[in-house]
Amino acid sequence: MNKVQRETWIALLLVVPVWAIFGQLPVLLIYLEGPSFLHLFAFACATIIGGLSWMLLLFFNRKWKRKAKIEFDERDKLTLIRSTLAGYIMLWIYFIAACIYVWLTASPDRSISVNLMPIVIVEGIAVFIFVQSVTTLIQYGRVGKNVEK
């Protein structure tokens, strides 16, 4: 497993859940109990933690530093370009689907809940990271064949 694969697994197992779950909890609380300073502060904290969760990658990279001279090459670069493109396309489809959902479910007076905006944006970030991570791992495929011990 190389550096990119390690980072991808961390993003998939830690960063995506942080965005998807902890970013939504304050929104759910605001929806159920109404807005308050504490809920808004919790939402701000959750999004800041989600944004800083990339710091986990630095921590794990230091911890699992290997002796290999080269950790990143042209194949890794190509893989990341393709997976980022896939993530971007999926994000775009997600936003279109979210818009259609909002149009279809809007109340008779054509108003929507203010809670939808943070949900759509935060989940969009989670969708992007999830698709990027999965497509990265798919491109690397199964490691094991043609490997010399």
Add this chain to the structure above:
Amino acid sequence: MSKSNLTNNIRKLRFENDQITQQQLADKTGVTRQTIIAIEAGKYAPSLPLAFKIARNFGVPIETVFQYEAEDS
């Protein structure tokens, strides 16, 4: 529509050149071991500079390492 195939003799050349390992070849050519594994298995077509680096590492022309066959289907 044409279908391209890129084959290589890297595995054979490695054994003919002091049986160097995939890791040693990777270090000499400036890529990761996973990339050498993928190239050997034919799962990744290297860039032209990398293909030249690999060929020069073995001291042979690039055509000796990589063969390109275009099939019309």
